[in-house]
Amino acid sequence: MHTVGLLVFPNFQALGLAVGSVFEYANILSESKFYHFRLVSEHGGPVMTSQTFSVNTERLVDANYDTLIVGGDNDCLLPSTNLLAYLRDAPKHIRRVASICTGAFVLAEAGLLEGKRATTHWFHANSFKKNYPNVILDEDRIFVVDGQIWTSAGLTAGIDLALAIVESDLGPEITRQVARKLVIYQRRGGGQSQFSTLLDLDAKTDRVQMVLNYVRENLKNELTIEMLAEVANLSPRQFSRIFTDETGISPAKAVERLRVEAARLMMDSGHHPIEIIARETGFGDRERMRQAFLRAFGQSPQAIQRLSLGNARAAVL
Structure with missing residues (x-):
């Protein structure tokens, strides 16, 4: 079983939770329990969203992860120094480390994007480039994969990133079935523009x-x-x-x-x-x-x- 953790922080954008449905339906349609999806935070317990409702989370360090996805928020807030230290070492024991939207700021602050290609929400691209000049920012991409590190653009792009992860693990046919089940009109490749x-x-x-x-x-x-x-x-x-x-x-x-x-x-x-x-x-x-x-x-x-x-x-x- 592949454990996928979605790491959230106070005031995170709840739309990022939609990635969980991709892994849920991958299990259903593949008739297996390939993924174990866990919603996690630094300390566990209730975490408030930016829409002022809370979700219950598990403590981050209580599990081993195949894939850890860092969620985003509206204000590019950074987590504690302890959590940044955890993320800095994450690629040593986690196969994939990913981000949704402004979660890329967290990965960059932890040093995981140094010299790597990445993307984030177009609205925050200038701020990102100013703060992290050594990251090769592809600001017009839906998602970018550079080795172990996966980054995606604005929040709905997290669904495209999750579908790409499923395709990497389970193949294109299951991924197409998941997209159809989620009534996704069009699967977007990583190279597609953020703009319509x-x-x-x-x-x-x-x-x-x-x-x-x-x-x-x-x-x-x-x-x-x-x-x-x-x-x-x-x-x-x-x-x-x-x-x-x-x-x-x-x-x-x-x-x-x-x-x-x-x-x-x-x-x-x-x-x-x-x-x-x-x-x-x-x-x-x-x-x-x-x-x-x-x-x-x-x-x-x-x-x-x-x-x-x-x-x-x-x-x-």
């Missing part, structure tokens, strides 16, 4: 939202202004003006951003050749996709694919 194009565009009317949904579902097809205007039941001129007013960018730019996001997701989720990705996401050819990636990320698709494959290999080790 649909959220960034922030349509203000159902008409424009309907067009954005149509674009996402038809990326492989040709998407002209005239076609999108017809979906919105507007003239092309009216549609372009309203769309730009609501989203801040032109329809053509929005289509490109959604295609780039879909292409990057394909890179994270498999070993598709660049030509196939370009075709399936509507770019048509490698050069058009390369130019779009350079505009979006300052890197070519090949460079980003190499990074995604590197993350995937690291997660399996």
Whole structure:
């Protein structure tokens, strides 16, 4: 049995508790008791969340762990010196040490991220870089694996990290079943951006939202202004003006951003050749996709694919 401990502190964000469901359903769907999930704190007993309700915890040092996950809070608070000392030595006897959200600050303070790649919530990235300049921060990643150390971005990214742990231990099929059981619309690879194009565009009317949904579902097809205007039941001129007013960018730019996001997701989720990705996401050819990636990320698709494959290999080790 693999013991997984989720380490929490006073005023931790309760959403981090959701990682426990990933391991619970991994046990149910694999018809085994592979994981023993334990909620732990430095001293044990009730621990208050940031939402002002308490959860009961076990004392940290009372168990041996295969994986220890450090939870996050809203204020990047650091634990006691005794707990930091415990974490500093944790990799000597714990196979994986991980963090959710601002838990990365705790790992960094304990010295576990020195010279390593890591991530944290994008909102706290500048503060993290200022305080821990020797950590290689990938601030636009869902999760990052560097040897024994796993770090994830904002709180829901902890679910993606937990799914990646299950995949490393039990394989992709059980992990897909867990994701389906949890009604997760889309599993996110570690290399995927913390930012969502649909959220960034922030349509203000159902008409424009309907067009954005149509674009996402038809990326492989040709998407002209005239076609999108017809979906919105507007003239092309009216549609372009309203769309730009609501989203801040032109329809053509929005289509490109959604295609780039879909292409990057394909890179994270498999070993598709660049030509196939370009075709399936509507770019048509490698050069058009390369130019779009350079505009979006300052890197070519090949460079980003190499990074995604590197993350995937690291997660399996």
